[in-house]
Amino acid sequence: MSPSPPFVDLETRTFDFEQIWTEAYPLLGLILLFAVVGLVPIVLGVASSTVFGLLFVVIGQLILAVGTGVVLIYVVARGIQLSGV
Numbered sequence: 001m002s003p004s005p006p007f008v009d010l011e012t013r014t015f016d017f018e019q020i021w022t023e024a025y026p027l028l029g030l031i032l033l034f035a036v037v038g039l040v041p042i043v044l045g046v047a048s049s050t051v052f053g054l055l056f057v058v059i060g061q062l063i064l065a066v067g068t069g070v071v072l073i074y075v076v077a078r079g080i081q082l083s084g085v
Contacts, residue, residue: 006082023078030074034067 007023009016038060045056 023082027071027074027078030071031067034064034070038063038067 004010007016007020008014040060041056041063042060045053045058045060047053048056
């Protein structure tokens with residue numbers, strides 16, 4: 001017999017919103033962490049139009065790119081855990 005699909009309540013055949021929120025909160029926290037940490041240097045860089053400002057913008061973009069990669073790896077790893085493979 002195949003395992004039950006994630007995020008579906010088999011008794012009522014509807015979405016299991018409790019499980020969806022349980023999985024969404026850590027993901028939201030991870031996204032907000034990298035967004036705030038990445039946007040601070042970008043805002044500081046745009047506010048100061050100097051060479052250091054350009055450096056801050058580049059550092060902020062690097063943080064956002066690395067954060068995107070970390071979030072995607074988390075999503076794939078968590079999906080594999082939920083599927084039971």
